[in-house]
Amino acid sequence: MTPAEASALLFGDRLSCEELRPATVLPRPRRPDPAMAASGEALLRALAVLEDGGRPEEPENSDHAHALARVEAKLDLLTSLVAGLSRQEDADPVRFLTWSARGACLELPELPDPPEGGGCLFRVRPADWLPSTLVLAATELAREPGSQGVRCWLRFDPMPLGLEAALERHLFRIHRRAVAESRRPKQPS
Numbered sequence: 001m002t003p004a005e006a007s008a009l010l011f012g013d014r015l016s017c018e019e020l021r022p023a024t025v026l027p028r029p030r031r032p033d034p035a036m037a038a039s040g041e042a043l044l045r046a047l048a049v050l051e052d053g054g055r056p057e058e059p060e061n062s063d064h065a066h067a068l069a070r071v072e073a074k075l076d077l078l079t080s081l082v083a084g085l086s087r088q089e090d091a092d093p094v095r096f097l098t099w100s101a102r103g104a105c106l107e108l109p110e111l112p113d114p115p116e117g118g119g120c121l122f123r124v125r126p127a128d129w130l131p132s133t134l135v136l137a138a139t140e141l142a143r144e145p146g147s148q149g150v151r152c153w154l155r156f157d158p159m160p161l162g163l164e165a166a167l168e169r170h171l172f173r174i175h176r177r178a179v180a181e182s183r184r185p186k187q188p189s
Contacts, residue, residue, distance in 0.1 A: 006142040006153035010103035017099060017174045021124055022092040023106055025152065028119040028137065037163050040134050042076055044166035047127055049073035051173055092123060092133075099124070101168040103138065103155040107146040122154050126170060 001009075010016075050073050098105045104122055118140035126134050138154035145151070159167075 001142045001153075003142045003144050003151070003153060006103075006155075007105065009141065010105065010153060010155060011098065011100050014100040014102050015168070015171055015175055017171050017178070019097060019174060019178075020094050021097050021126075022133075023095050023097050023104075023122070023124040024092040025106070025108060025138075025154065026121040026123055026135075028121050032137065036135055036137070037160050040136065041160065041163040041166050043132055043134055044126065044163070044170045046073040046076040047130070048166065048169055048173070051127075091131075092125065097124070099171070101156070101164055101171060103141070103153065105151065105153045107149050107151045109149040119157075120154065122156070 049069055095106050095108070104124075120138055120140060121135050122138045123133050123135045125131065136159070137157040139157060141153045141155050143150050143152045
């Protein structure tokens with residue numbers, strides 16, 4: 001597949017975001033982690049509660065319900081943060097990234113030849129203020145030489161509907177913030 005075809009498939013009819021974000025591509029382990037999708041969905045749902053102030057699928061009955069949802073989200077994030085610290089993951093470098101709920105495109109200094117089937121893991125830190133990472137199984141669609149390495153296009157493997165919906169909402173929040181930022185009047189220097 002050509003890079004243009006991969007871009008059309010991943011970003012053509014989907015909301016996509018371009019941003020600077022800590023991200024990398026890792027080899028896919030032989031045994032997939034069965035909890036990877038559930039932990040990714042929990043992370044994105046907790047971010048949604050904290051960033052938007054409520055869960056869109058749950059009507060707010062009172063201020064107490066809203067406060068309880070925020071406390072639960074903070075506890076979820078604290079639990080995932082402590083679990084992440086125990087893994088001692090190295091910080092990924094900040095890269096220019098284009099991504100949608102269907103896949104991602106990023107440039108890496110080097111990219112080993114993909115294994116048969118092109119399987120890998122895409123790891124990204126979805127929020128600047130939280131060191132937790134989102135890990136998604138992916139398949140390499142295309143690659144080309146970039147200005148400082150190899151530019152690759154990754155299609156995310158089919159994911160549970162809850163994780164896909166949470167990822168779409170997360171990307172929508174990123175897009176909404178970018179639009180709001182672009183509409184702010186520029187401050188004179």
